[in-house]
Amino acid sequence: MLVTILATVGFVLLNTDSSHASVASDFINRLKAPIEKVSRQNHLYPSVMMAQAIVESDFGQSTLSTDANNYFGIKGTYDGHSVTMETGEYSSKGKHYMTAAQFKQYPSAEASIRDNAYLLRHGTLTDPDYYAETWTTNAVTSSDAAMALATTYATDMDYGNKLNAVIVKYDLNRLYGDTGAATTGTAGNINQQIEQSLKKELGTSTATKVADEKRAEQTRSKITRMPETIIPRSVFEPKNARPTAPDEYTLQLNLPLEKIIKKGQSVQK
Structure with missing residues (x-):
């Protein structure tokens, strides 16, 4: 009896998971073409859309x-058409109501997708950016x-x-070859234009180096970007001073200036 119950529960859970997977894949496949098209036209990430x-x-x-074919929760009216519905909002203190x-x-659906892209590209009446x-x-x-x-x-x-x-x-970065980096699609074309321009004016070797450095900088996420190398503040302190904590740092200095500081400390002794 117990085996039968467990088997039934497992079958129900399996069907539920399969059903959800089907709903997700059907939805993504249905909106894939218009989202890829509209996002490309408006220089937006299809994965985010x-x-x-x-x-x-x-x-x-x-x-x-x-x-209402409204897939982005955009408020207002469209060609005079709208619907009124209850919606959950958050106060400035994070309280849900x-x-x-x-x-x-x-x-x-495509009209909804285009309107969302228009909103992101044109902003508000007071701030288009x-x-x-x-x-x-x-x-x-x-x-x-x-x-x-x-x-x-x-x-x-x-x-x-x-x-x-x-x-x-859902591995959405695969949409339209979207790797999650702005060096694909339109942004990639911009980088190519910069590189070609540099090659023409500066020469191939110099242009390639500059373009590579620029591309490397652009492909680093602003969220995960780490600060530049810095030196310990202990460089400024004489040997008999209170030890500096490991996490106390100051700005990076070049080698000549560092030698001057150390020389000054030895003269004071």
Whole structure:
């Protein structure tokens, strides 16, 4: 009897997981083409746009997406059409509450995708560059672009982490060859133009070196970027002074200046 019950529970769980996987894959495959097309046209990361659609619409299962083709939770009216629904918001202190709001109603999923891209590219009435940190020309990686949305797009401060978790879980960086770095797609073309220009003016060897250094700098994520090498503050202290803690540092100095400091300390003795 126990074996039968366990087998039944296992079968139900397996079916549930399979059903969810099917819903996720069907949703991603359905929106893949329009998201890749629109994101490319607007210099946005398709992985971030797809992650937004997943989080905002619950894989197209939310009432807002089924009734209004609104996959990004954008408020307002679209060509005079809208729906009013309850939505969860967060206060400035991080407290969650429910409220009614007017959301745009679109004629199709692609119209929703295009409107989301338009919002990110044109910002607000008072600040057209409000979402500029999400553009592939400004965000070094898709992860950076997702984190930029946490302070602009949603009241949920964990929004960026949620988007990045979805990107990783469903391997969304594979969309349109998106590797998560801005050196693909349009940004890659920009780098090529810079390199070609340098080659023409400075010569091949010098241009290649400069372009490689620039590319290496651009491919480092602003989130994970580490500070430059620094030297211990103990360099400035005489030998009989209080030992400096390991984590006390000062700015990096060049070798000649370091020798002058040490020489000055020996003269004082």
